[in-house]
Amino acid sequence: MTLPQTAVDQFEALLGERFTTSRGICAEHGADISHFDPMPPDAVLFPRTAEEVQAIMKICTAWHLPVIPYGAGTSVEGHIHAMHGGVCLDMSQMNRIVRVNAEDMDVVVEPGVTRNQLNSHLRDTGLFFPIDPGADASIGGMASTRASGTNAVRYGTMRENILSLEVVTASGEIIRTARRARKSAAGYDLTRLFIGAEGTLGVITQVGLKVHGIPEAILSGVCTFNDLEGAIRSVMEAIQMGVPLARVEFLDEATIAAVNHISKLDLPEHPTLFFEFHGTDRAVEEQVARVRDSAETHGGWGFEWARKPEERNRLWAARHEAALSIAAYATGTRQWWTDVCVPISRLAECILQTRTDIDQSDLFAPILGHVGDGNFHVGICAKEGDEDAFGKAEALHDRLVGRALSMEGTCTGEHGIGRGKISYLEDELDGAVELMRRIKSALDPLNLMNPGKIFANA
């Protein structure tokens, strides 16, 4: 679409040089690491205040322009694609850390603050923000996709760590969803409604977050297993015993092979678990002892653990470098990163069936995941431009999601629906999606907020 000249004039009057229709900048804001072709917006706007966002919403409402909120652009389901044109709201200039309430262990930040920026800022307070989806994502984007990542098993996801949101609604009001108390039974949980709404209900302009005390002691561990069932069973046992695992990550043989090749490591090419333990000195040692016992009972071997930061980094190198190693290893391919999440009792079965399916498909597709939550990723690699390979990737993906759903799982544990999983959401929740649509219509009757995401034809 072309923006009406009057709208352009209004945006320019409001934002000056912070409004642009530059083709380069629009192209950047319509491209991500998803497997979809990019879809650039017609303009990119860089608001600095909630009031500017409000004024933008009013202009967009007047001209019926779609609005796509944009954080760091690190999501993987095409969330930032301008399916129906319109304007991209790049929130990166709203990146102030508004308040740190150290005594209450909470902070208030603008949505463009990234998680690394926040943790750098917090360093001297003894506090940290735990959610780690891998990329240096923005807090607003992480809220919008209900992000989680490696230490959700201990600290929860964005859902559990957001105390309140300030939101500019589709109808242009600035609202606050909650006060700063740790818990509340006051009315509908609007905070949780906007978390994971993928920008389809409003624009997040401020986020109140819980933060946590940096643990006295951090220990890392690695353990190799002869088979996947043993690895999963040892994690289940540790969780049932109440061991408060801070992270527990799984890499499959294919991932280890990629990392060995690219990063010149020589890890045994077997299912491998990477652990992290947080607590007091005594508590983490006790945790390590229990996990080692449980791992050994289930066929784990070569258990190593480390306390010093440099040794911890060395132990975890394979996990930290997994995504980049896979990209480098599978050069010339387009990667289709997806995730599902199943009850942990079904996880081994789900991963094994997926591995067999991949092996029969002739594609390279490593598996890694956050096993404490039952959540795993598959990076399906298909040769760029090879339509046949893409067809196979699509079919593999379809079977993967179907398998997770058949095991009472979800079509996405942490990536979100975006463009890519709209039909699976219907498969997963059926009639409940109609309720979501009614909420969407009630709060965004013109369907201007990130249209084409979560719902078909929306």
Place this chain on the structure above:
Amino acid sequence: MTLPQTAVDQFEALLGERFTTSRGICAEHGADISHFDPMPPDAVLFPRTAEEVQAIMKICTAWHLPVIPYGAGTSVEGHIHAMHGGVCLDMSQMNRIVRVNAEDMDVVVEPGVTRNQLNSHLRDTGLFFPIDPGADASIGGMASTRASGTNAVRYGTMRENILSLEVVTASGEIIRTARRARKSAAGYDLTRLFIGAEGTLGVITQVGLKVHGIPEAILSGVCTFNDLEGAIRSVMEAIQMGVPLARVEFLDEATIAAVNHISKLDLPEHPTLFFEFHGTDRAVEEQVARVRDSAETHGGWGFEWARKPEERNRLWAARHEAALSIAAYATGTRQWWTDVCVPISRLAECILQTRTDIDQSDLFAPILGHVGDGNFHVGICAKEGDEDAFGKAEALHDRLVGRALSMEGTCTGEHGIGRGKISYLEDELDGAVELMRRIKSALDPLNLMNPGKIFANA
């Protein structure tokens, strides 16, 4: 209102003797322990399946009859009052424990299951359901009020412990809000929308819950403080150090006095903290040592702790008997139980100002609370039939909520809005309430679901 005869015939055809207009039964279902006068429904229905609830919803829609879901009737803000007549859905006959998935540490229950029933059922599995609001509330009611209680500081509230809900919507569909995976990024968080909706959006007919491993060791502790600030500061310090307190309860001097008098105890009449620690043997001993150090630093004395169940019960007797002791001590009064929740850094100030205000009001009003969350209760006692005392109680309550709001707190940490806090919800969240209303209208356009709760004129 009088029910139309055709509706009566339809209910009788559907439910037989599980439909009643008995005045006694209706009166029971319209009375609770709130300070409001009872408001009985016109009929009480006892459904046994989601399909029956669905059929009831269709009849109620046809005749525009209000529907009030009823669990164990233990809520305290008049949630179960039939403000506009209509039918009460007593869910107590939907009390099956549908599934226990021990490996996944989750269960599926019908809404009429009570928390004690669930814990009795789980005893042999090594698992337990931690949320403890005091009363033996039903799981459906606890979901609807977003209940929490004494060990939310460690295990979270109903919000964090519900995995999925089955709901009969106002329009009569049976929907499921989520699958059984531990986390999901699939669409809007309908689970959280129905949690705390107080029956205003639909009828909960099944609840999927997280359960937890029964800890190896449980230790209880009690500590007396010369002043409230010291008590609160020692809790804040313990939390900041990462001590995973399982419970930390505060009783003020007035509560201790009531308990001493009624239960023949001889506790020092000072601010007192009651602790519970969960973990391995070593871990709980370490926790106790840290908490004792921190308490002593902040003027705590007489720290006692116990491990055996009978000793733990003895130590915690004052806390367990607090509510009944207050009722017995303040015989001849009507009690107005309310709660607020503030950031913990403001908690001492908020409680102290409230204590001063109570002392000036000439009313008996003990204070007790879940200090780890910043949440406290006041039991305002006013002589039955004494209008002047009731006016004072109302003014005291109004100032209490205003004080909590002025400290960035919420008008209710765990009781809910019900009839009693409708105007305070507006004070607290202002424009956000309009969004809640739009959601209510979208999902319940005829305003049949528990009308008169959460919103004025609804």
